[in-house]
Amino acid sequence: MSGVKSEAADGGVIGNVYDKYGTKNPIARYLMKGFLEGVTSLYRRTGARTVLEVGCGEGKLAHHLVTEGGAPERFVATDVEVAQVHGVDPRIEVRAASAYELPFADRSFELVVCCEVLEHLERPMVALAELARVASRAVIVSTPREPLWRALNMARGKYLAELGNTPGHIQHYSRRDLLLLCKTHLDIVEVKNPVPWTMLLGEPRR
DSSP states (O other): OTTOOEEOTTSOEEOOOOOTTTOOOHHHHHHHHHHHHHHHHHHHHHTOSEEEEESOTTSHHHHHIIIIIOOOSEEEEEESOOTTOOSOOTTEEEEEOBTTBOSSOTTOEEEEEEESOGGGOSOHHHHHHHHHHHEEEEEEEEEEOTTHHHHHHHHTTOSGGGTTOOTTOOOOOOHHHHHHHHTTTEEEEEEEOOTTEEEEEEEEOO
């Protein structure tokens, strides 16, 4: 996510400012194409009329989804800070909100999208419970796939002192790890593995 900013345990903001949506690196652009195709496919599959994105960053994924995946009746994008959302698409409602305590009633949105966020959170289980709570039909989640993510960072000469770990990533999920986490609150419907991510579509478990 461009300019990812998510919550630390003390309520502060952690993250990185690498603009993966706007990168001109041909390899990174190829990888992002796979990511966007994957999440758009899952988004379209739901046919949701009301959508919430949690952890929207600068709003670039939200804009992509309403443009390429189809604009629903309502699309709300949230983050702990929304000042970084510049020139937001008028089809998208932007609100400041914590992933740990979403200001919406139970089952408020048919679909909740949370991409590239859980790896930044001290309490991902709490956030996941909130995603499932406010979703009436479906949840889409994605995280970088470890250790492949780190290996690719090091291959491009990034974050060598951190052994390839992206600044702000405090959780590290393999495909299995993410599935185990999500199965605590979701029934998994579909899993996609665009390199180097894991993304899944799940139904809230009641």
